[in-house]
Amino acid sequence: MTVSRVLRNRGDVSATTRERVLEAAKxxxxxxxxxxxxxxxxxxxxxxxxxxxFGNLVFPEVLAGISAGLEETGLQPVVGVTDYSPEKEExxxxxxxSWRPTGVIIAGLEHxxxxxxxxxxxxxxxxxxxxxxxxGIDSVVGISHQRAGRHMAEAILRAGYRKIGxxxxxMPDDHRARKRLAGFRAGLAEAGLTIADEExxxxxxxxxxxxEMTETILARSPDLDFLYYSNDMIGSxxxxxxxDKGIDVPxxxxxxxxxxxxxxxxxxxxLATMDACRREIGxxxxxxxxxxxxxxxxxxxxxxxxxxLEPGDTIRKS
Amino acid sequence: MTVSRVLRNRGDVSATTRERVLEAAKxxxxxxxxxxxxxxxxxxxxxxxxxxxFGNLVFPEVLAGISAGLEETGLQPVVGVTDYSPEKEExxxxxxxSWRPTGVIIAGLEHxxxxxxxxxxxxxxxxxxxxxxxxGIDSVVGISHQRAGRHMAEAILRAGYRKIGxxxxxMPDDHRARKRLAGFRAGLAEAGLTIADEExxxxxxxxxxxxEMTETILARSPDLDFLYYSNDMIGSxxxxxxxDKGIDVPxxxxxxxxxxxxxxxxxxxxLATMDACRREIGxxxxxxxxxxxxxxxxxxxxxxxxxxLEPGDTIRKS
DNA sequence: CTGAAAGCGCTAACAA
DNA sequence: TTGTTAGCGCTTTCAG
Numbered sequence: 001m002t003v004s005r006v007l008r009n010r011g012d013v014s015a016t017t018r019e020r021v022l023e024a025a026k027x028x029x030x031x032x033x034x035x036x037x038x039x040x041x042x043x044x045x046x047x048x049x050x051x052x053x054f055g056n057l058v059f060p061e062v063l064a065g066i067s068a069g070l071e072e073t074g075l076q077p078v079v080g081v082t083d084y085s086p087e088k089e090e091x092x093x094x095x096x097x098s099w100r101p102t103g104v105i106i107a108g109l110e111h112x113x114x115x116x117x118x119x120x121x122x123x124x125x126x127x128x129x130x131x132x133x134x135x136g137i138d139s140v141v142g143i144s145h146q147r148a149g150r151h152m153a154e155a156i157l158r159a160g161y162r163k164i165g166x167x168x169x170x171m172p173d174d175h176r177a178r179k180r181l182a183g184f185r186a187g188l189a190e191a192g193l194t195i196a197d198e199e200x201x202x203x204x205x206x207x208x209x210x211x212e213m214t215e216t217i218l219a220r221s222p223d224l225d226f227l228y229y230s231n232d233m234i235g236s237x238x239x240x241x242x243x244d245k246g247i248d249v250p251x252x253x254x255x256x257x258x259x260x261x262x263x264x265x266x267x268x269x270x271l272a273t274m275d276a277c278r279r280e281i282g283x284x285x286x287x288x289x290x291x292x293x294x295x296x297x298x299x300x301x302x303x304x305x306x307x308x309l310e311p312g313d314t315i316r317k318s
Numbered sequence: 319m320t321v322s323r324v325l326r327n328r329g330d331v332s333a334t335t336r337e338r339v340l341e342a343a344k345x346x347x348x349x350x351x352x353x354x355x356x357x358x359x360x361x362x363x364x365x366x367x368x369x370x371x372f373g374n375l376v377f378p379e380v381l382a383g384i385s386a387g388l389e390e391t392g393l394q395p396v397v398g399v400t401d402y403s404p405e406k407e408e409x410x411x412x413x414x415x416s417w418r419p420t421g422v423i424i425a426g427l428e429h430x431x432x433x434x435x436x437x438x439x440x441x442x443x444x445x446x447x448x449x450x451x452x453x454g455i456d457s458v459v460g461i462s463h464q465r466a467g468r469h470m471a472e473a474i475l476r477a478g479y480r481k482i483g484x485x486x487x488x489m490p491d492d493h494r495a496r497k498r499l500a501g502f503r504a505g506l507a508e509a510g511l512t513i514a515d516e517e518x519x520x521x522x523x524x525x526x527x528x529x530e531m532t533e534t535i536l537a538r539s540p541d542l543d544f545l546y547y548s549n550d551m552i553g554s555x556x557x558x559x560x561x562d563k564g565i566d567v568p569x570x571x572x573x574x575x576x577x578x579x580x581x582x583x584x585x586x587x588x589l590a591t592m593d594a595c596r597r598e599i600g601x602x603x604x605x606x607x608x609x610x611x612x613x614x615x616x617x618x619x620x621x622x623x624x625x626x627l628e629p630g631d632t633i634r635k636s
Numbered sequence: 637c638t639g640a641a642a643g644c645g646c647t648a649a650c651a652a
Numbered sequence: 653t654t655g656t657t658a659g660c661g662c663t664t665t666c667a668g
Contacts, residue, residue, distance in 0.1 A: 207584025266525025
């Protein structure tokens, strides 16, 4: 009835009745039931967001971006966590789609067949984020981790390093880390080089882990002149280890990480890294979901952001 | 009809029809509509979670706990962000309640009157988290920041420090930081002391900020023998500054932060801190929401967790 | 064990 | 400008 019109600010209501309704609503403590509203209008102000984990600093930053991008749109994110498990992703996705959200933002391009089918059939905007190396379903916003790895390799070689070690996570389902490493290898290969030694770990990214691993790899391969880390946290741990041991960075050994965590500015010297554009990715993804109804875009957008190399102080000037 | 019974595993369906239904559902790519389901059954598998920000590391950790606690319950978190604004909290809350969630988890005990009224009238379990210093609406899970501050003051005094400086955020709506400071002041007052100098900043917690502030306060008050920081990030920045300048920590000057970020283990020496039990708070809050229907609890639970003092290496042994 | 029927609380179209 | 009327796609209850 009229009440509905008032509460939704749809025109054609006299100021008087409007007042009366608003007052009644307030005194009754009336809160509309969006479930019924959504059912009737076939519109839902929820956006499904699926990420692997809250533990990796990167995802909260993306969420912050999404949250900011959704700010004035009346859309709310619903977050699901997969723990890097494709099966769990499938479950969470099913759960979300059953709420008929306005759109879905999902990390990564790798999904089970069933998940992919659900996304394709959902008839809502889908934005796969973080990664552009592969085929997307609808829209894609991210960076090329492969090229990020390659560029880092090139920068390192340009600076004259030759005996290069890699330190990263063991996680087989972290496709982005895997692609970065592949790109890195490819970059080295062009100069006829391969990774001289590598060290893997499981578990969260942490300074202490980085220290440990660095100690291990340097004990085993003391002649390494560069260490490439799969993230800034372990990279910074490595940096601290080197400084502790009085190793000359970047002279004797160079270091680089990945992510561009602003968190860590303020270490004695600044770790070389590559910005993953986390926040921008979130904002852009949110905009695509929010904007789709307005713009008449049908096909998905592909937004490739450019990770900036931040040379810091741990790569020798070439 | 029968289909509904199959999909929800409610008994009384023959194996044969069951098979048929399941198969049909699969080939049609059928995804049930929870909106309709929720409307009909008056049950919603969503839990509203309201936090001030994703930017402060603390909240993603709480979310991780909530996410873990909700894991096997079939409940999904819906996250809303307030940016530390009470008005925005009110809006977000209204939005959430209109989805008739199973429960609401909300950070802090301070809300606008309207928000408080909504929570009280919602007739669903409400868990206010992070803080127990004040009156809760229903359940409360957190630590006493006041006592955390006081305990830190006591530990510092016990170690023999006397000229104590405080460095923290300016944010007037960060009630927990404010309470910590109040408790800290009270602890000092018992020994007839006051804070000798203080320095405030706005903006995210970051190492670099901590360095800067520490330099500033020490330039102004070179005779300080202890610095208490409102969080571990700026505290660690301060620590790095002191190490850089060759200041003897904890001999000449002691340092302490707050939060117990495991992230930062691995710094040259370990900052004294107090664990805020972030993850446990999330888990416990989730359990309360999830468990309420089972247990016949009516009144709210009050769960006060005990922040552990982690003395690290930056407080002189007393 | 299975089918039929009556809503859940709204919105959208139409009539008044 | 306002009131009336059908549903939205399920769950629930009650017969068969």
